[in-house]
Amino acid sequence: MAKLANVLIIDDNPRCLEFMALAFSAHGGVNVASEMVPTKVLDRVRAEKPDLIVLDVKMPDIDGFEVLAMLRGEGNLVPVVMCSGSALQKDVDRAYAGGCNGYLEKPTTLEDYRAMAGAVVDYWRRGELPGH
Amino acid sequence: MLRAVDRYLQLPRRKYFSALEVHAAIIGTIAAVVVVIGYGFGIEAVQSLAPGFPTMKLRTACGLMALSLSYMLSLRNSDGARWGAVALAASVLALMLHSIAAPPVLVAENPWTAVPSFATLVCLAACAAAMLIITLAPRFGLFVGVLALVAAAPAAFRIIGLVIFGGAPDPISPLNTMALHTAALIAWFALVCLVLHPALPFGRALLQASLRGRLLRRALPFCFLLPVTAAAISFSTHELFGWPSEALFAFNAAFNIIVAALLIWWLSSVSERWQSEANAQAAQLSRANEALEQYASAAAHDLKAPVRHVLLYSELLEEALARGDIDAAKRHGKSVRDSARDLPGMINGMLDYSRSAYTRVNLGETSLSELVQAAVAQVLNDLQMVGGSVRVLTEARIRCDSTLVTTVFQNLITNAIASRRRDRPLEVKINCVNEGRDWRIMVEDNGAGFDPDFATVAFNPLARGVHVAGEGAGIGLATCRNIIQSHGGKIWIDPAYRQGARLVFTLPAGPEPAG
Numbered sequence A: 001m002a003k004l005a006n007v008l009i010i011d012d013n014p015r016c017l018e019f020m021a022l023a024f025s026a027h028g029g030v031n032v033a034s035e036m037v038p039t040k041v042l043d044r045v046r047a048e049k050p051d052l053i054v055l056d057v058k059m060p061d062i063d064g065f066e067v068l069a070m071l072r073g074e075g076n077l078v079p080v081v082m083c084s085g086s087a088l089q090k091d092v093d094r095a096y097a098g099g100c101n102g103y104l105e106k107p108t109t110l111e112d113y114r115a116m117a118g119a120v121v122d123y124w125r126r127g128e129l130p131g132h
Numbered sequence B: 001m002l003r004a005v006d007r008y009l010q011l012p013r014r015k016y017f018s019a020l021e022v023h024a025a026i027i028g029t030i031a032a033v034v035v036v037i038g039y040g041f042g043i044e045a046v047q048s049l050a051p052g053f054p055t056m057k058l059r060t061a062c063g064l065m066a067l068s069l070s071y072m073l074s075l076r077n078s079d080g081a082r083w084g085a086v087a088l089a090a091s092v093l094a095l096m097l098h099s100i101a102a103p104p105v106l107v108a109e110n111p112w113t114a115v116p117s118f119a120t121l122v123c124l125a126a127c128a129a130a131m132l133i134i135t136l137a138p139r140f141g142l143f144v145g146v147l148a149l150v151a152a153a154p155a156a157f158r159i160i161g162l163v164i165f166g167g168a169p170d171p172i173s174p175l176n177t178m179a180l181h182t183a184a185l186i187a188w189f190a191l192v193c194l195v196l197h198p199a200l201p202f203g204r205a206l207l208q209a210s211l212r213g214r215l216l217r218r219a220l221p222f223c224f225l226l227p228v229t230a231a232a233i234s235f236s237t238h239e240l241f242g243w244p245s246e247a248l249f250a251f252n253a254a255f256n257i258i259v260a261a262l263l264i265w266w267l268s269s270v271s272e273r274w275q276s277e278a279n280a281q282a283a284q285l286s287r288a289n290e291a292l293e294q295y296a297s298a299a300a301h302d303l304k305a306p307v308r309h310v311l312l313y314s315e316l317l318e319e320a321l322a323r324g325d326i327d328a329a330k331r332h333g334k335s336v337r338d339s340a341r342d343l344p345g346m347i348n349g350m351l352d353y354s355r356s357a358y359t360r361v362n363l364g365e366t367s368l369s370e371l372v373q374a375a376v377a378q379v380l381n382d383l384q385m386v387g388g389s390v391r392v393l394t395e396a397r398i399r400c401d402s403t404l405v406t407t408v409f410q411n412l413i414t415n416a417i418a419s420r421r422r423d424r425p426l427e428v429k430i431n432c433v434n435e436g437r438d439w440r441i442m443v444e445d446n447g448a449g450f451d452p453d454f455a456t457v458a459f460n461p462l463a464r465g466v467h468v469a470g471e472g473a474g475i476g477l478a479t480c481r482n483i484i485q486s487h488g489g490k491i492w493i494d495p496a497y498r499q500g501a502r503l504v505f506t507l508p509a510g511p512e513p514a515g
Helices: A014-025 A038-048 A064-073 A089-097 A110-125 B002-009 B013-049 B058-074 B079-101 B118-136 B138-165 B180-194 B201-207 B211-241 B245-322 B326-358 B368-378 B380-386 B402-418 B452-457 B466-471 B475-486
Strands: A005-010 A030-035 A052-056 A080-084 A102-105 B364-367 B389-392 B397-400 B427-434 B438-445 B491-493 B501-508
Touching (some): A014 A052, A014 B245, A064 A080, A102 A110, A110 B245, B013 B058, B013 B180, B058 B180, B118 B138, B138 B201, B138 B211, B201 B211, B211 B245, B245 B326, B326 B475, B364 B402, B368 B380, B368 B397, B368 B402, B368 B427, B397 B402, B402 B427, B402 B475, B402 B501
Parallel strands (some): A005 A030, A005 A052, A052 A080
Antiparallel strands (some): B427 B438, B491 B501
């Protein structure tokens, strides 16, 4: 049986968290944890050591780019997939320059959500997304 | 003075044409009036009433009138007008050349036989030749400039001679018979009408709103004044000290070189200042564009989110119904409503903000109480729900756009409701003070107040994004700032007020808005 994936979803919007959690939970073998407060992310990552982080871009206080910079700044190479409501090219470029492993626009249908979550988990299991 | 000239020359194209037409028409009319009085109504009678009333030779007056008409026709776009201008200019040129080559014998009863001075004939011939070039071959505009100077220079020297010395400084000068008013009309026609003609590249360059045009407009008056001033000083020196012509030449050359160098230095500093201003404006525009892009991105993000949620919850609702899970269906149905509920407020907030930046201000006098009552009526339900009250402490008649300023009060009261404290009923007090030039209006509440960090960016539409538009403290304050600034006022948060929040804004008490 494939290794259980621990996915940490970070988003300030509870509805987005709900959709994301539903989509990832639809795949067997995935543990889903969520965090709405970006300033708590580092502590949770250190404590829970997730296999994969799904990170929202636009958040109050500190945005996704800053969270990513803090993670990479302390040498944490956990795969991070950034997920935003709008995929402006400059945001995408900034995300990859900051060390993210994937950048996705938030889907508008449940089917797309589930497909996105499935693709991300499959990629991680096949080693396409580097582990930490 | 230069700014006034700039404003005059930067009129819209149609008005600019009208301005030049008016110049030409005035020149022609003055010539016509002088000649009609001189030969029609009897100059003796007029001069007995107005001693020193000018006269003008018939050929000079006809030449000026024909040139004036030719000029006005040259500003028209039709072929007929153009050929009319050519015919008139050619007639003037022929008349002046004929008067030089074969002057008629003077007959006392026939005013047409009175020949103008040589200088007048040459100046009018130069103007006529310039008009021919303008109408037939405008690409040779450089020659028009040369001819305009040929016409203007003797006239200008004659004016100086008459005004400063009461006559020509040199009694044998060919200029010594040109009348002051004739010289003034010729110089006016040459320097204003001919040089600025819009058919010429020079005129276009001079009139354009570019840096080049602005520099030319500043430099040219000095270029014309420079030789005239040098000549005036030379004449004075010659009269007072009897300097020889070699000394005068040396003085003139040195004076011109020094002033030209100063002119170049001054222009280079002006252009450098303009360049730095242009750079600053470009940088400001770039920052504004960046802010706009960020705002558009934030707006798109915040507006897309609830729409996306409505779509997704609808799908979940369908799935729940398909499997007969009524509880889940109800939950998802509520989520659809919750997601959609904020949208109208967000869209209205954005619309108010964008409108507030471009709406025309219609000023009228309204009482402060009426403005506040109108605002309270808009938020009455929310205000009653929280048990809040709004009081106007000082009554005043304010000059403002009542609709826009009502929106300001409505936004500020909405903010107060959103940031009220739960342990005491909300009280909003509105006070005003007349500070002479401005009304200072204060809106205080007893709520939680503003976070000091937020207070510094509170009026920026990007401060908290549009997702709080419906709650009042987001884009609402940016809207207030736009409205107050469009009235010529200012708005700020009073950092010293600790009992809640105090927003202060000013509105000009005068009749005109500043912005």
